[in-house]
Amino acid sequence: xxxxAVGPACCFxxxxxxxxxxxxxEGGYFITYSHQMEEPDNLEISLITTTSQPDSGHRFLNTLxxxxxxxxxxxTTEVYLNGQTTxxxxxxxxxxxxxxxxxxxxxxxxxxxxxxxxxxxINGADKSLLEVVGFDAIGDLLNPNxxxxxxxxxxxxxxxxxxxxxxxxxxxxxxxxxxxxxxxxFEFGYAMGVSRPLALEASPKxxxxxxxxxxxxxxxxxxxxxxEHFGFQPGTxxxxxxxLAWQLPNGVTLQISPxxxxxxxxxxxxxxxxxxxxxxxxxxxxRRMLR
Amino acid sequence: xxxxxxxxALLAASPHARTPVSKAPVRTASLQNPYDSQDTAIRAGAxxxxxxxxxxxxxxxxxxxxxxxxASTEVRNAPPGALFWVLRNGSLRHGMPSFSHLPEQQRWQIxxxxxxx
Numbered sequence: 001x002x003x004x005a006v007g008p009a010c011c012f013x014x015x016x017x018x019x020x021x022x023x024x025x026e027g028g029y030f031i032t033y034s035h036q037m038e039e040p041d042n043l044e045i046s047l048i049t050t051t052s053q054p055d056s057g058h059r060f061l062n063t064l065x066x067x068x069x070x071x072x073x074x075x076t077t078e079v080y081l082n083g084q085t086t087x088x089x090x091x092x093x094x095x096x097x098x099x100x101x102x103x104x105x106x107x108x109x110x111x112x113x114x115x116x117x118x119x120x121x122i123n124g125a126d127k128s129l130l131e132v133v134g135f136d137a138i139g140d141l142l143n144p145n146x147x148x149x150x151x152x153x154x155x156x157x158x159x160x161x162x163x164x165x166x167x168x169x170x171x172x173x174x175x176x177x178x179x180x181x182x183x184x185x186f187e188f189g190y191a192m193g194v195s196r197p198l199a200l201e202a203s204p205k206x207x208x209x210x211x212x213x214x215x216x217x218x219x220x221x222x223x224x225x226x227x228e229h230f231g232f233q234p235g236t237x238x239x240x241x242x243x244l245a246w247q248l249p250n251g252v253t254l255q256i257s258p259x260x261x262x263x264x265x266x267x268x269x270x271x272x273x274x275x276x277x278x279x280x281x282x283x284x285x286x287r288r289m290l291r
Numbered sequence: 292x293x294x295x296x297x298x299x300a301l302l303a304a305s306p307h308a309r310t311p312v313s314k315a316p317v318r319t320a321s322l323q324n325p326y327d328s329q330d331t332a333i334r335a336g337a338x339x340x341x342x343x344x345x346x347x348x349x350x351x352x353x354x355x356x357x358x359x360x361x362a363s364t365e366v367r368n369a370p371p372g373a374l375f376w377v378l379r380n381g382s383l384r385h386g387m388p389s390f391s392h393l394p395e396q397q398r399w400q401i402x403x404x405x406x407x408x
Contacts, residue, residue, distance in 0.1 A: 027392070040386045042346070073383035107380045108391045168394035200394035204334035212397070249342070280346030284356065 027163075027170045028215040028245035030257050030272045031130065032193035034172040035112035035163035037103055038070035043282035048274040050128060054267050057142045058087040062127040069282070074103040084127050089145045095122030095153075097130075101161070108165075116159035116174075124151030129270065131157065132223045133178045134187030135235050137265035155180045168200045170217075176224075185226040193219035195243065208248055215245040219257075222266075237266035252277050311382040312365065315373035322372030326396075326403045336404025339397055343390060352408050357386055362408040374402045 027034035030048070038044060046066040053059040062084040070076055080097040099118035125148035127141055156179050163172040176189035195217025203210045222238030225231055232238075241259035248254070252275060259270035279285070326332035341350065347358040354360030366374065378398045381389035390398060 034392070036392045037388060039347075039388045070388075073381060073386050073388050103383065106383045108389055165391045168396075170392065197394060201396040202335040202339050202400055204331045204338065206338060281356075 027172060027193065028195045028217050028243050028255060029172070029191075029193045029219050030241070030243060030255065030274065031221045032172050032191040032219045033101070033114065033116060033159065033161045033163070033174055034170050034193070035103060035114045035161060037073065037101065037114075038068050038076040039280070040070045040073050041283050042070050042278055042280050044068040044276055044278040046274055046276040048128075048272065050270055050272050052127075052141070052267050052270045054138050054141045058089060060084055060086040060127050060141070062129075064128055064130070066276075074106065076101045080128075080130075082122055082126050082128055084125060084145075086125075086127075086145055092125060092145055092149060094126040094128075094149070095120065097122070099157075110166075111162050111164050114161035114163065116157075116161055118157040118159075120153060120155040120157060122153050122155075124148035124153060126153070129267075131176055131178070131189055131191070132221055132237055132239065133157075133176055133189035134185075134223050134226050135233070135265075136187075136189075136223050137235060137237050138261070138267050139265075141267060153180060154182065169194060169196045185228060187226050188224035188230060189222060190224055191219060191221035193217055193243075195245075206249055213247045213249075215243075215247070217243045217245075219243060222263075235265050236263065238262045239266055239270070241270070241272070310359075310365065311377045311380075311385065311387060312369045312373045314382075315370075315376035319376040320370040320373040322375060324371040324375070324399055324402055324406075326399050327371070328406075329403065332400045332403040333407055335397075336400040336402070339393075339401050340404055343393070344401070347386075352405075361405055366405055366408065371399075371402050371406065374405055375399060378402070 027036060046068070048064040048066060050062040051060065062082070065081045066078060068076060068078040078099045082094045082096065083092065084094055085091040097118055097120045099116060102115045104113045104115060124143065125145045158177050160175045161172065163170065172193045174191040176191065178187045178189070195215055197212055198214045198216060199211035202212045207213070219241050220239070223236035225233040225236060239259045239261055241257045243255065243257040245253055245255045255274040257272040259272065261267050261269070340352070347355065348361050349355040352361040375398055377387070378390045378401060381387045
Protein backbone atom coordinates (compact mmCIF):
# COMPACT_ATOMS: atom_id res chain seq x y z
CA UNK A 1 0.00 0.00 0.00
CA UNK A 2 2.79 2.36 1.03
CA UNK A 3 4.88 1.55 -2.06
CA UNK A 4 1.88 2.06 -4.33
CA ALA A 5 1.35 5.53 -2.96
CA VAL A 6 5.00 6.58 -3.01
CA GLY A 7 5.52 5.96 -6.75
CA PRO A 8 2.92 8.40 -8.07
CA ALA A 9 3.83 10.91 -5.33
CA CYS A 10 7.49 10.88 -6.42
CA CYS A 11 6.47 11.30 -10.06
CA PHE A 12 4.26 14.23 -9.08
CA UNK A 13 7.13 15.90 -7.20
CA UNK A 14 9.55 15.31 -10.07
CA UNK A 15 7.00 16.80 -12.46
CA UNK A 16 6.89 19.89 -10.25
CA UNK A 17 10.65 20.19 -10.08
CA UNK A 18 11.24 19.57 -13.77
CA UNK A 19 8.42 21.73 -15.01
CA UNK A 20 9.16 24.81 -17.09
CA UNK A 21 7.74 28.11 -15.96
CA UNK A 22 4.28 29.43 -16.71
CA UNK A 23 2.53 32.39 -15.23
CA UNK A 24 -0.17 31.90 -12.60
CA UNK A 25 -2.93 34.15 -11.36
CA GLU A 26 -6.14 35.42 -12.88
CA GLY A 27 -6.78 39.10 -12.66
CA GLY A 28 -5.24 39.31 -9.21
CA TYR A 29 -8.59 38.78 -7.47
CA PHE A 30 -9.48 36.49 -4.59
CA ILE A 31 -13.26 36.39 -4.93
CA THR A 32 -14.11 37.79 -8.35
CA TYR A 33 -13.57 35.70 -11.46
CA SER A 34 -12.51 37.14 -14.77
CA HIS A 35 -12.91 35.37 -18.11
CA GLN A 36 -9.28 34.27 -18.10
CA MET A 37 -9.25 30.49 -18.24
CA GLU A 38 -6.51 28.10 -17.23
CA GLU A 39 -4.39 27.15 -20.22
CA PRO A 40 -5.06 23.65 -21.56
CA ASP A 41 -3.18 20.96 -19.62
CA ASN A 42 -1.73 23.49 -17.15
CA LEU A 43 -2.20 22.80 -13.46
CA GLU A 44 -2.15 25.66 -11.00
CA ILE A 45 -1.72 24.85 -7.34
CA SER A 46 -2.60 27.55 -4.85
CA LEU A 47 -2.60 27.91 -1.12
CA ILE A 48 -5.08 30.57 -0.02
CA THR A 49 -5.42 31.70 3.56
CA THR A 50 -7.99 33.95 5.18
CA THR A 51 -7.56 35.24 8.69
CA SER A 52 -9.67 37.43 10.92
CA GLN A 53 -10.70 38.03 14.49
CA PRO A 54 -14.42 38.74 14.51
CA ASP A 55 -15.76 40.93 17.32
CA SER A 56 -16.48 38.73 20.35
CA GLY A 57 -15.01 35.71 18.56
CA HIS A 58 -11.72 33.87 18.34
CA ARG A 59 -9.10 34.53 15.68
CA PHE A 60 -9.28 31.99 12.86
CA LEU A 61 -7.10 30.95 9.96
CA ASN A 62 -8.91 29.35 7.06
CA THR A 63 -6.81 27.48 4.49
CA LEU A 64 -7.80 26.46 1.00
CA UNK A 65 -5.70 24.27 -1.23
CA UNK A 66 -6.73 24.78 -4.81
CA UNK A 67 -5.95 22.61 -7.84
CA UNK A 68 -6.97 24.32 -11.06
CA UNK A 69 -6.62 22.47 -14.34
CA UNK A 70 -7.25 23.53 -17.92
CA UNK A 71 -9.17 20.69 -19.55
CA UNK A 72 -9.81 22.66 -22.73
CA UNK A 73 -9.22 26.22 -23.83
CA UNK A 74 -12.86 26.90 -22.94
CA UNK A 75 -13.21 24.62 -19.89
CA THR A 76 -11.39 24.97 -16.57
CA THR A 77 -12.01 22.69 -13.61
CA GLU A 78 -10.93 23.23 -9.99
CA VAL A 79 -10.98 21.34 -6.74
CA TYR A 80 -10.65 23.09 -3.39
CA LEU A 81 -9.85 21.36 -0.11
CA ASN A 82 -10.94 23.45 2.85
CA GLY A 83 -9.76 23.52 6.45
CA GLN A 84 -9.53 25.97 9.30
CA THR A 85 -8.03 26.59 12.72
CA THR A 86 -9.82 28.65 15.31
CA UNK A 87 -7.93 29.89 18.37
CA UNK A 88 -8.89 28.19 21.67
CA UNK A 89 -11.03 25.74 19.70
CA UNK A 90 -9.76 23.25 17.12
CA UNK A 91 -8.32 22.56 13.68
CA UNK A 92 -10.51 20.70 11.25
CA UNK A 93 -11.12 19.76 7.64
CA UNK A 94 -14.29 21.48 6.53
CA UNK A 95 -14.96 19.93 3.14
CA UNK A 96 -14.36 20.33 -0.56
CA UNK A 97 -15.58 22.26 -3.56
CA UNK A 98 -15.52 21.21 -7.19
CA UNK A 99 -16.08 23.92 -9.73
CA UNK A 100 -16.16 24.18 -13.50
CA UNK A 101 -15.99 27.26 -15.68
CA UNK A 102 -17.12 27.30 -19.29
CA UNK A 103 -16.25 30.12 -21.62
CA UNK A 104 -19.35 30.70 -23.71
CA UNK A 105 -17.96 32.65 -26.68
CA UNK A 106 -14.85 31.48 -28.49
CA UNK A 107 -13.55 34.94 -29.37
CA UNK A 108 -12.83 38.07 -27.42
CA UNK A 109 -15.63 40.63 -27.15
CA UNK A 110 -16.31 43.81 -25.20
CA UNK A 111 -18.03 41.68 -22.58
CA UNK A 112 -17.06 38.02 -22.29
CA UNK A 113 -19.48 35.68 -20.53
CA UNK A 114 -18.36 32.60 -18.62
CA UNK A 115 -20.68 30.12 -16.91
CA UNK A 116 -19.56 28.78 -13.55
CA UNK A 117 -21.04 25.71 -11.88
CA UNK A 118 -19.90 24.46 -8.48
CA UNK A 119 -20.69 21.59 -6.14
CA UNK A 120 -19.89 22.19 -2.48
CA UNK A 121 -19.76 19.59 0.24
CA ILE A 122 -18.68 21.53 3.29
CA ASN A 123 -19.77 21.94 6.88
CA GLY A 124 -20.84 25.00 8.82
CA ALA A 125 -17.33 25.52 10.20
CA ASP A 126 -16.02 26.63 6.80
CA LYS A 127 -14.71 30.18 7.10
CA SER A 128 -13.28 30.69 3.64
CA LEU A 129 -15.81 33.41 2.73
CA LEU A 130 -15.16 32.52 -0.90
CA GLU A 131 -18.61 33.72 -1.72
CA VAL A 132 -20.99 35.81 0.33
CA VAL A 133 -24.62 35.05 -0.51
CA GLY A 134 -28.08 35.43 0.95
CA PHE A 135 -27.90 36.77 4.50
CA ASP A 136 -24.42 35.49 5.32
CA ALA A 137 -23.26 37.52 8.29
CA ILE A 138 -20.62 37.74 10.97
CA GLY A 139 -22.72 35.51 13.24
CA ASP A 140 -21.83 32.54 10.97
CA LEU A 141 -18.19 32.96 12.04
CA LEU A 142 -18.93 32.94 15.77
CA ASN A 143 -20.40 29.44 16.16
CA PRO A 144 -17.97 27.12 17.97
CA ASN A 145 -16.35 24.54 15.69
CA UNK A 146 -17.82 21.67 17.73
CA UNK A 147 -21.34 22.84 16.84
CA UNK A 148 -20.72 24.33 13.39
CA UNK A 149 -19.11 21.16 12.03
CA UNK A 150 -22.37 19.26 12.52
CA UNK A 151 -24.16 21.46 10.01
CA UNK A 152 -23.74 19.86 6.57
CA UNK A 153 -23.89 22.11 3.55
CA UNK A 154 -24.36 20.37 0.23
CA UNK A 155 -24.85 23.17 -2.20
CA UNK A 156 -24.98 23.86 -5.90
CA UNK A 157 -23.74 27.24 -6.96
CA UNK A 158 -23.91 28.97 -10.31
CA UNK A 159 -22.27 32.19 -11.41
CA UNK A 160 -22.56 34.28 -14.48
CA UNK A 161 -19.17 35.86 -15.01
CA UNK A 162 -18.97 38.92 -17.24
CA UNK A 163 -15.54 40.30 -17.88
CA UNK A 164 -13.79 42.81 -20.12
CA UNK A 165 -10.20 43.77 -20.81
CA UNK A 166 -9.89 47.39 -21.85
CA UNK A 167 -6.60 49.24 -22.26
CA UNK A 168 -4.83 47.14 -19.66
CA UNK A 169 -7.73 47.22 -17.20
CA UNK A 170 -9.75 44.17 -16.30
CA UNK A 171 -13.34 44.81 -15.24
CA UNK A 172 -15.27 41.78 -14.01
CA UNK A 173 -18.75 41.28 -12.60
CA UNK A 174 -20.05 38.02 -11.11
CA UNK A 175 -23.68 37.24 -10.30
CA UNK A 176 -24.00 34.37 -7.85
CA UNK A 177 -26.93 32.01 -7.18
CA UNK A 178 -26.61 29.27 -4.58
CA UNK A 179 -28.99 26.53 -3.45
CA UNK A 180 -28.62 24.15 -0.57
CA UNK A 181 -29.99 20.92 -2.02
CA UNK A 182 -31.85 19.95 1.13
CA UNK A 183 -33.99 22.71 2.52
CA UNK A 184 -32.84 26.29 1.98
CA UNK A 185 -34.12 28.91 -0.46
CA PHE A 186 -32.13 30.24 -3.40
CA GLU A 187 -29.54 32.71 -2.18
CA PHE A 188 -27.90 35.41 -4.27
CA GLY A 189 -24.73 37.42 -4.19
CA TYR A 190 -22.39 39.47 -6.28
CA ALA A 191 -18.69 40.18 -6.77
CA MET A 192 -17.11 42.91 -8.85
CA GLY A 193 -13.50 43.74 -9.47
CA VAL A 194 -11.25 46.13 -11.34
CA SER A 195 -7.52 45.59 -11.73
CA ARG A 196 -4.57 46.73 -13.79
CA PRO A 197 -0.85 45.97 -14.00
CA LEU A 198 1.33 48.77 -12.65
CA ALA A 199 3.06 49.02 -16.04
CA LEU A 200 1.58 48.18 -19.43
CA GLU A 201 4.87 47.69 -21.23
CA ALA A 202 7.28 44.93 -20.28
CA SER A 203 10.85 45.93 -19.56
CA PRO A 204 13.52 44.28 -21.70
CA LYS A 205 15.53 42.89 -18.76
CA UNK A 206 14.57 39.90 -16.63
CA UNK A 207 13.51 41.23 -13.24
CA UNK A 208 11.46 40.42 -10.18
CA UNK A 209 10.56 43.92 -9.07
CA UNK A 210 9.58 45.43 -12.43
CA UNK A 211 6.28 47.26 -12.27
CA UNK A 212 4.76 45.00 -14.94
CA UNK A 213 5.02 42.08 -12.47
CA UNK A 214 2.60 43.76 -10.07
CA UNK A 215 -1.12 43.98 -10.53
CA UNK A 216 -3.26 46.15 -8.28
CA UNK A 217 -7.01 46.17 -8.03
CA UNK A 218 -10.05 46.39 -5.87
CA UNK A 219 -13.00 44.09 -5.45
CA UNK A 220 -16.44 44.37 -3.90
CA UNK A 221 -18.58 41.44 -2.88
CA UNK A 222 -21.62 40.73 -0.79
CA UNK A 223 -24.99 39.09 -0.37
CA UNK A 224 -28.18 39.93 -2.21
CA UNK A 225 -30.67 38.06 -0.03
CA UNK A 226 -32.91 35.25 -1.16
CA UNK A 227 -35.54 34.89 -3.89
CA GLU A 228 -38.15 36.04 -1.37
CA HIS A 229 -36.17 39.02 -0.08
CA PHE A 230 -33.91 40.03 -2.93
CA GLY A 231 -31.59 43.02 -3.04
CA PHE A 232 -29.44 45.06 -0.68
CA GLN A 233 -31.29 44.02 2.45
CA PRO A 234 -30.44 44.92 6.03
CA GLY A 235 -28.59 42.01 7.61
CA THR A 236 -26.47 41.16 4.57
CA UNK A 237 -22.72 41.55 4.61
CA UNK A 238 -20.70 43.47 2.05
CA UNK A 239 -16.97 43.85 1.69
CA UNK A 240 -14.50 46.03 -0.14
CA UNK A 241 -11.01 44.66 -0.62
CA UNK A 242 -7.97 46.13 -2.38
CA UNK A 243 -5.79 43.45 -3.99
CA LEU A 244 -2.16 43.24 -4.98
CA ALA A 245 -0.60 40.40 -6.99
CA TRP A 246 3.10 39.91 -7.62
CA GLN A 247 4.11 37.56 -10.39
CA LEU A 248 7.65 36.28 -10.00
CA PRO A 249 9.70 35.18 -13.00
CA ASN A 250 10.00 31.63 -11.58
CA GLY A 251 6.27 31.00 -12.03
CA VAL A 252 5.16 31.80 -8.49
CA THR A 253 2.46 34.38 -7.89
CA LEU A 254 1.93 35.96 -4.47
CA GLN A 255 -1.24 37.82 -3.62
CA ILE A 256 -2.47 39.82 -0.66
CA SER A 257 -5.78 41.50 0.04
CA PRO A 258 -7.00 43.25 3.17
CA UNK A 259 -10.81 43.19 3.20
CA UNK A 260 -13.06 45.59 5.06
CA UNK A 261 -16.66 44.94 6.03
CA UNK A 262 -18.90 47.87 5.12
CA UNK A 263 -22.08 46.90 6.98
CA UNK A 264 -22.77 45.99 10.59
CA UNK A 265 -23.43 42.39 9.59
CA UNK A 266 -19.95 42.09 8.02
CA UNK A 267 -16.72 41.02 9.65
CA UNK A 268 -14.72 44.21 10.25
CA UNK A 269 -11.40 43.09 8.78
CA UNK A 270 -10.19 40.08 6.80
CA UNK A 271 -6.71 39.43 5.54
CA UNK A 272 -6.24 37.12 2.59
CA UNK A 273 -2.86 35.87 1.40
CA UNK A 274 -2.20 33.40 -1.42
CA UNK A 275 0.70 31.72 -3.17
CA UNK A 276 0.24 29.98 -6.54
CA UNK A 277 2.45 27.96 -8.81
CA UNK A 278 1.54 26.88 -12.31
CA UNK A 279 2.83 23.68 -13.88
CA UNK A 280 2.58 23.84 -17.66
CA UNK A 281 1.66 20.75 -19.69
CA UNK A 282 1.03 18.79 -16.49
CA UNK A 283 -0.58 15.58 -17.80
CA UNK A 284 1.96 15.31 -20.59
CA UNK A 285 4.89 15.75 -18.20
CA UNK A 286 3.39 13.22 -15.81
CA ARG A 287 2.94 10.66 -18.57
CA ARG A 288 6.55 11.16 -19.61
CA MET A 289 7.70 10.62 -16.02
CA LEU A 290 5.67 7.43 -15.66
CA ARG A 291 7.06 5.86 -18.83
CA UNK B 292 -24.27 24.50 -56.19
CA UNK B 293 -21.88 21.57 -56.51
CA UNK B 294 -19.16 23.94 -57.64
CA UNK B 295 -19.75 26.11 -54.58
CA UNK B 296 -19.53 23.09 -52.28
CA UNK B 297 -16.35 21.98 -54.02
CA UNK B 298 -14.80 25.44 -53.58
CA UNK B 299 -15.84 25.53 -49.92
CA ALA B 300 -14.30 22.09 -49.34
CA LEU B 301 -11.14 23.16 -51.14
CA LEU B 302 -10.90 26.28 -49.01
CA ALA B 303 -11.42 24.29 -45.83
CA ALA B 304 -8.83 21.74 -46.89
CA SER B 305 -6.17 24.33 -47.69
CA PRO B 306 -3.58 24.45 -44.90
CA HIS B 307 -3.54 28.26 -44.96
CA ALA B 308 -7.29 28.46 -44.33
CA ARG B 309 -7.00 26.36 -41.19
CA THR B 310 -4.45 28.47 -39.38
CA PRO B 311 -5.69 31.00 -36.83
CA VAL B 312 -3.60 33.74 -38.50
CA SER B 313 -5.63 33.44 -41.67
CA LYS B 314 -8.86 34.06 -39.73
CA ALA B 315 -7.89 37.57 -38.67
CA PRO B 316 -10.30 40.17 -40.07
CA VAL B 317 -8.73 42.44 -42.70
CA ARG B 318 -9.31 45.54 -40.59
CA THR B 319 -7.37 44.07 -37.63
CA ALA B 320 -4.70 42.48 -39.79
CA SER B 321 -3.86 45.88 -41.25
CA LEU B 322 -2.99 47.37 -37.84
CA GLN B 323 0.56 48.69 -37.59
CA ASN B 324 2.89 47.49 -34.87
CA PRO B 325 3.85 50.55 -32.79
CA TYR B 326 7.10 48.82 -31.73
CA ASP B 327 8.09 47.50 -35.16
CA SER B 328 11.76 46.35 -35.12
CA GLN B 329 12.57 48.27 -31.92
CA ASP B 330 15.40 46.58 -30.08
CA THR B 331 13.96 47.05 -26.57
CA ALA B 332 10.60 45.67 -27.72
CA ILE B 333 12.29 42.61 -29.23
CA ARG B 334 14.06 41.88 -25.94
CA ALA B 335 10.93 42.53 -23.89
CA GLY B 336 8.97 40.33 -26.31
CA ALA B 337 11.52 37.54 -25.94
CA UNK B 338 11.10 37.70 -22.17
CA UNK B 339 7.31 37.63 -22.46
CA UNK B 340 7.52 34.76 -24.95
CA UNK B 341 9.49 32.65 -22.46
CA UNK B 342 6.94 33.39 -19.75
CA UNK B 343 3.71 32.94 -21.65
CA UNK B 344 4.36 30.99 -24.85
CA UNK B 345 7.43 28.76 -24.46
CA UNK B 346 5.73 26.12 -22.32
CA UNK B 347 3.61 25.09 -25.36
CA UNK B 348 5.56 26.29 -28.39
CA UNK B 349 9.00 25.43 -27.02
CA UNK B 350 11.75 27.73 -25.79
CA UNK B 351 13.15 27.94 -29.32
CA UNK B 352 9.64 28.42 -30.81
CA UNK B 353 10.15 25.28 -32.87
CA UNK B 354 6.76 23.90 -31.83
CA UNK B 355 5.95 21.02 -29.56
CA UNK B 356 3.23 18.38 -29.56
CA UNK B 357 0.11 20.10 -30.90
CA UNK B 358 1.47 23.63 -30.67
CA UNK B 359 2.81 24.74 -34.06
CA UNK B 360 6.28 26.17 -34.68
CA UNK B 361 6.34 29.95 -34.51
CA ALA B 362 9.79 30.18 -36.05
CA SER B 363 8.17 29.66 -39.41
CA THR B 364 7.69 31.33 -42.77
CA GLU B 365 3.99 31.76 -42.11
CA VAL B 366 4.61 33.79 -38.95
CA ARG B 367 7.41 35.80 -40.58
CA ASN B 368 5.17 36.68 -43.52
CA ALA B 369 2.00 37.23 -41.52
CA PRO B 370 0.79 40.82 -41.07
CA PRO B 371 1.68 41.97 -37.54
CA GLY B 372 -1.98 42.85 -36.95
CA ALA B 373 -3.00 39.26 -37.68
CA LEU B 374 -0.57 37.92 -35.07
CA PHE B 375 -1.86 40.53 -32.63
CA TRP B 376 -5.41 39.35 -33.35
CA VAL B 377 -4.47 35.71 -32.66
CA LEU B 378 -2.89 36.67 -29.34
CA ARG B 379 -6.03 38.56 -28.34
CA ASN B 380 -8.55 35.91 -29.40
CA GLY B 381 -6.62 32.67 -29.19
CA SER B 382 -7.98 29.65 -30.96
CA LEU B 383 -9.84 27.83 -28.24
CA ARG B 384 -10.78 24.84 -30.38
CA HIS B 385 -7.14 24.20 -31.15
CA GLY B 386 -6.01 24.69 -27.57
CA MET B 387 -4.57 28.17 -28.00
CA PRO B 388 -5.83 30.36 -25.13
CA SER B 389 -6.64 34.03 -25.40
CA PHE B 390 -3.97 36.37 -24.08
CA SER B 391 -6.32 39.32 -23.85
CA HIS B 392 -5.38 39.64 -20.17
CA LEU B 393 -1.98 40.93 -21.28
CA PRO B 394 -1.99 44.66 -22.00
CA GLU B 395 -1.97 45.58 -25.69
CA GLN B 396 1.57 46.91 -25.36
CA GLN B 397 2.87 43.53 -24.18
CA ARG B 398 1.06 41.71 -26.98
CA TRP B 399 2.69 44.01 -29.51
CA GLN B 400 6.06 43.36 -27.88
CA ILE B 401 5.51 39.61 -28.35
CA UNK B 402 4.57 40.21 -32.01
CA UNK B 403 7.75 42.26 -32.46
CA UNK B 404 9.80 39.34 -31.16
CA UNK B 405 7.95 36.76 -33.26
CA UNK B 406 8.78 38.67 -36.41
CA UNK B 407 12.49 38.24 -35.66
CA UNK B 408 12.38 34.44 -35.43
